[in-house]
Amino acid sequence: MTLLTPLLIASFYGIIIWVNIGQSGSVEQQNIVLVDPSGVFSERIVSPDNIRFIPQKSYSIEDLIYADSIDAVITVAQNYTIDKPLTLNYKSMGSLSVNSNASIKDAFGTVIRDQKLSTMGIEQGAIDSLRSSVEISQVKVDENGDTKTSNAMINSGVGMILSMMIYFFIFLYGVQVMKGVIEEKTNRIVELIVSTVKPFQLMMGKVIGIALVGLTQLTIWIVLSGILMAIIGVIVGINFMDINELKNAAQNPDLSGMKLEDLELLTALQSLPYAKLFLSFLFYFVGGYLFYGALFAAIGSAVDNETDTQQFMLPITMPLVFSIAISFSLISGDPHGTLATWMSMIPLTSPIVMMVRMPFEPDLWQVLLSMLILILSIIGVTWMAGKIYRTGILMYGKKPTYKELAKWLFYKN
Amino acid sequence: MEIIQVKEVSKFYANHTALNNVSFDVPKGKIFGLLGPNGAGKTSLIRIINQITAPDQGEILFNGQLLTKEHIKQIGYLPEERGLYKKMSVYDQLMYFARLRGMNRTDAHQRIHNWLEKFEATTWKKKKIEELSKGMQQKIQFIVTVMHNPDFIILDEPFTGFDPKNTQLIKDEILNLKANGASIMLSTHRMENVEAICDNVVLLNKAKVVTQGSVMDVRNSLKDNTFSLTYTGQLDPTQIAHIEVKNLAQRQTDATLLFSYTGKPDIQLFNDPRINITEYREVIPSMQDVFLTLTDNSSDE
Numbered sequence: 001m002t003l004l005t006p007l008l009i010a011s012f013y014g015i016i017i018w019v020n021i022g023q024s025g026s027v028e029q030q031n032i033v034l035v036d037p038s039g040v041f042s043e044r045i046v047s048p049d050n051i052r053f054i055p056q057k058s059y060s061i062e063d064l065i066y067a068d069s070i071d072a073v074i075t076v077a078q079n080y081t082i083d084k085p086l087t088l089n090y091k092s093m094g095s096l097s098v099n100s101n102a103s104i105k106d107a108f109g110t111v112i113r114d115q116k117l118s119t120m121g122i123e124q125g126a127i128d129s130l131r132s133s134v135e136i137s138q139v140k141v142d143e144n145g146d147t148k149t150s151n152a153m154i155n156s157g158v159g160m161i162l163s164m165m166i167y168f169f170i171f172l173y174g175v176q177v178m179k180g181v182i183e184e185k186t187n188r189i190v191e192l193i194v195s196t197v198k199p200f201q202l203m204m205g206k207v208i209g210i211a212l213v214g215l216t217q218l219t220i221w222i223v224l225s226g227i228l229m230a231i232i233g234v235i236v237g238i239n240f241m242d243i244n245e246l247k248n249a250a251q252n253p254d255l256s257g258m259k260l261e262d263l264e265l266l267t268a269l270q271s272l273p274y275a276k277l278f279l280s281f282l283f284y285f286v287g288g289y290l291f292y293g294a295l296f297a298a299i300g301s302a303v304d305n306e307t308d309t310q311q312f313m314l315p316i317t318m319p320l321v322f323s324i325a326i327s328f329s330l331i332s333g334d335p336h337g338t339l340a341t342w343m344s345m346i347p348l349t350s351p352i353v354m355m356v357r358m359p360f361e362p363d364l365w366q367v368l369l370s371m372l373i374l375i376l377s378i379i380g381v382t383w384m385a386g387k388i389y390r391t392g393i394l395m396y397g398k399k400p401t402y403k404e405l406a407k408w409l410f411y412k413n
Numbered sequence: 414m415e416i417i418q419v420k421e422v423s424k425f426y427a428n429h430t431a432l433n434n435v436s437f438d439v440p441k442g443k444i445f446g447l448l449g450p451n452g453a454g455k456t457s458l459i460r461i462i463n464q465i466t467a468p469d470q471g472e473i474l475f476n477g478q479l480l481t482k483e484h485i486k487q488i489g490y491l492p493e494e495r496g497l498y499k500k501m502s503v504y505d506q507l508m509y510f511a512r513l514r515g516m517n518r519t520d521a522h523q524r525i526h527n528w529l530e531k532f533e534a535t536t537w538k539k540k541k542i543e544e545l546s547k548g549m550q551q552k553i554q555f556i557v558t559v560m561h562n563p564d565f566i567i568l569d570e571p572f573t574g575f576d577p578k579n580t581q582l583i584k585d586e587i588l589n590l591k592a593n594g595a596s597i598m599l600s601t602h603r604m605e606n607v608e609a610i611c612d613n614v615v616l617l618n619k620a621k622v623v624t625q626g627s628v629m630d631v632r633n634s635l636k637d638n639t640f641s642l643t644y645t646g647q648l649d650p651t652q653i654a655h656i657e658v659k660n661l662a663q664r665q666t667d668a669t670l671l672f673s674y675t676g677k678p679d680i681q682l683f684n685d686p687r688i689n690i691t692e693y694r695e696v697i698p699s700m701q702d703v704f705l706t707l708t709d710n711s712s713d714e
Contacts, residue, residue, distance in 0.1 A: 192513075
């Protein structure tokens with residue numbers, strides 16, 4: 001399972017990303033019969049990538065039902081003229097997808113706009129030149145005036161993957177700590193162990209031991225993905241790790257057989273601040289786990305069985321789930337905004353939120369402050385957890401309330 | 414000599430008193446019964462001896478010295494709920510606990526081997542605990558307890574979960590440990606076992622010591638002048654002078670009369686030609702009786 005689990009998780013996310021990004025280009029084409037007695041559209045409409053318009057004089061409902069080659073029928077009112085609002089009548093066996101909806105509106109809207117422009121006396125050539133394609137090629141400038149390519153999509157993608165890994169690590173191994181504590185408590189192993197070691201030592205041993213398991217896991221992930229990259233590199237014929245080779249490939253797109261935009265993505269990928277990313281990832285990976293691991297250990301010690309953990313799990317999992325939920329929209333949408341900055345300081349959310357921000361290179365003082373706060377919080381939380389743990393592991397029978405947990409903090413030995 | 418001296422120990426929790434000024438001695442080289450209903454304070458006391466918690470008042474002496482962490486290595490403890498890691502192998506488990514109790518790797522390895530052999534369990538070495546039957550798990554737990562040759566062994570309900578054959582095995586092993594000089598503290602609710610193997614007992618009820626001493630003394634202290642006479646033949650007990658009949662159990666061939674004397678014993682009774690006496694003895698309360706008499710059943714839990 002050590003090897004399989006990360007591969008499973010990686011492929012799980014791979015599939016999600018592939019479906020979201022990769023799939024969009026190769027969606028199955030829809031065949032739509034266009035019945036346009038007004039004659040405004042049938043001559044002029046341009047089929048978008050995912051739709052093929054087939055102009056016909058009329059249609060029969062049987063064709064729509066029995067012919068596999070027809071997915072839908074769109075009819076335009078006979079008395080339609082371009083100065084009226086357009087209502088399309090869409091008949092289909094299935095429902096209209098969001099993508100098709102947008103494409104159809106766009107295709108018809110373009111025809112109407114072009115028509116209107118030409119009635120205003122604007123030439124066809126001028127109309128064509130109005131159609132614009134906009135792409136943003138970002139260049140990031142640092143304090144020394146050096147520039148490098150930056151790509152918002154790549155940045156949020158990298159932040160997303162790294163913060164996801166931290167999220168999973170905290171949950172997977174935090175819960176493992178909690179289960180371990182519950183096991184030792186319910187079968188009274190603690191009573192054998194606690195007579196020889198201090199409860200705090202036992203708790204820290206568990207938290208650190210499982211952290212080492214997690215780091216081993218991480219190493220395996222890194223080695224595996226390194227191997228995967230190398231294999232892909234061999235297949236594509238490029239060494240991803242060599243920036244010069246990539247630049248050469250970018251200058252001679254014909255040689256590599258790759259599209260220019262793909263190479264742009266690769267160069268953006270290359271220009272990420274890898275050393276910073278790696279160090280901060282390692283820090284938040286371990287720090288986030290230590291912070292939550294202590295909390296999970298305290299919960300485990302306070303209850304008698306796993307079903308009782310729900311009540312205590314909720315308040316500590318909420319910030320985690322919340323930060324991962326808004327990471328992809330709010331945080332990477334505005335990586336240097338107020339919300340992002342504050343959430344990357346609060347230790348409950350900082351391991352995930354700061355990691356999402358890292359590829360966007362926030363100010364160094366913010367990163368250092370966030371790290372310092374996390375370190376201090378780890379010490380504080382561990383102290384608290386130790387107190388709760390010490391009392392909790394020897395208490396059986398009833399589920400404590402928050403008030404009692406607070407009291408345990410101040411119990412003497 | 415005493416291995417453990419409990420001196421005026423009290424332990425208070427937020428809303429109840431677990432131990433209230435408890436004192437008793439555990440003699441060396443004997444089997445000592447720690448008795449009492451649930452909630453009497455046995456677990457609290459065991460935890461204090463194991464130094465899992467500290468007493469609020471009083472002190473514990475080990476071999477005449479104040480109990481310290483140093484003594485942990487000389488104590489073996491078998492908890493009531495069996496504490497083993499379910500997914501760990503038998504050998505790893507034994508090694509882990511042996512090391513915790515301060516044994517070095519080579520010694521521990523040797524001991525583990527010897528004990529597994531003794532319990533005919535060498536083939537389980539690589540098995541995980543969860544793959545073993547309940548009785549086998551108990552044996553492993555027992556080995557964990559005694560592996561480091563402790564001078565003082567605390568056994569909390571050691572017989573639960575064993576079939577009669579294994580119960581005997583464990584009983585023999587306990588006596589064996591005693592013969593080798595170990596002192597044993599046995600906490601159990603099975604009074605027949607107490608009578609069978611304990612030398613001394615202390616009985617706790619509601620955080621206090623109710624009685625203590627040798628098993629025979631404790632039982633004798635509750636004698637209530639009851640005698641038992643088993644005989645064959647016909648007899649009308651109501652006609653006998655100076656006795657009060659408590660019970661007469663008439664069987665097909667013989668009868669048992671339970672009675673107490675109200676005056677000078679009537680010697681005529683034993684010479685009565687109509688009956689043939691097969692047994693006459695004073696009734697000594699069993700530990701079961703002692704337990705039930707001295708601890709009222711209204712105690713909580």
